[in-house]
Amino acid sequence: MGTKEYSILYLTDFYYPAKGRKYYEEDLYIIDQLRDTFKILICHPLHSKDFESIVDIIVFRNTGSVIYYKDYFQKFVERIDHMNILVYNALTGKGDMKGKQHLLDLTKENYPVIPSIEDLTAMEKLPVSETYILKLKNGADSIGMKQVSHQDLPNLNLKGYIVQPYVDFEYEVSFYFVDSDFQYALYAPDKEKRWVLEQYKPSREDLQFATKFIEWNALGHGIQRVDACRLTDGKLLLVELEDLNPYLSLDALSPEARQHFISSFKASLLRQLDLNVLNQK
Numbered sequence: 001m002g003t004k005e006y007s008i009l010y011l012t013d014f015y016y017p018a019k020g021r022k023y024y025e026e027d028l029y030i031i032d033q034l035r036d037t038f039k040i041l042i043c044h045p046l047h048s049k050d051f052e053s054i055v056d057i058i059v060f061r062n063t064g065s066v067i068y069y070k071d072y073f074q075k076f077v078e079r080i081d082h083m084n085i086l087v088y089n090a091l092t093g094k095g096d097m098k099g100k101q102h103l104l105d106l107t108k109e110n111y112p113v114i115p116s117i118e119d120l121t122a123m124e125k126l127p128v129s130e131t132y133i134l135k136l137k138n139g140a141d142s143i144g145m146k147q148v149s150h151q152d153l154p155n156l157n158l159k160g161y162i163v164q165p166y167v168d169f170e171y172e173v174s175f176y177f178v179d180s181d182f183q184y185a186l187y188a189p190d191k192e193k194r195w196v197l198e199q200y201k202p203s204r205e206d207l208q209f210a211t212k213f214i215e216w217n218a219l220g221h222g223i224q225r226v227d228a229c230r231l232t233d234g235k236l237l238l239v240e241l242e243d244l245n246p247y248l249s250l251d252a253l254s255p256e257a258r259q260h261f262i263s264s265f266k267a268s269l270l271r272q273l274d275l276n277v278l279n280q281k
Helices: 023-034 049-054 066-083 101-108 120-125 204-217 255-280
Strands: 007-011 039-043 057-060 131-136 146-149 161-165 169-178 181-188 223-231 236-242
Touching: 007 023, 007 049, 023 039, 023 255, 039 049, 049 066, 057 255, 101 161, 101 204, 101 236, 169 204, 169 236, 169 255, 181 204, 181 255, 204 223, 204 236
Parallel strands: 007 039, 007 057
Antiparallel strands: 131 146, 131 161, 169 181, 169 223, 223 236
């Protein structure tokens, strides 16, 4: 629309310590790629309040897990909603924006997901396993994860946790989307090295699997990552649907794939900004 140069408040934490990932390098690259199209103000998420009303859109990127500042994040969400400020990703997702609740919901809806429960009265939904994994319902990045035996499980206080069976898998694979459009896939050939990634060429069945979760989430706009594991029988199961601020591992892409993603990201931002201007008229 026209020649308006839109402004972005880009929220990131350059110092967030993430195992196997360099958040600051990825965000510096993205910011550099956006500069020719947008005016950009960079800010830590804890300091955004004074700048939110002076930009056209807020981009919530590599800020780390919001578990470390959940009260501030909740106030941020309430403030953005009250002020009707445009945010990317849209804050309407049902994935990890709401912790691991989506794994419980998808289990109940019989999606191909690692079976997850939060109450031992629902144990029939889980396959019998010698070992179970406990994950914080509102956790991220394996924070608070525990491995327990079948024998010990009934004696534990599960408040605030979800329970999953231990799953033996060949490798993990992630599918990346901008809005509802598939961009690229990456996988970890060595399952002991989750963040040593290579480009992956998905099959038609792989994309059908990943798209199921994108359609279920119905996110208005944003970047989503569908994390899955390949079982020894060849099937895929969802590990997590990241729809708040997924790390993109752009350094693992070819230059062509990286540029394609950046072009898709820019186009998505501009669509939302132009639509917002039209709606205000």
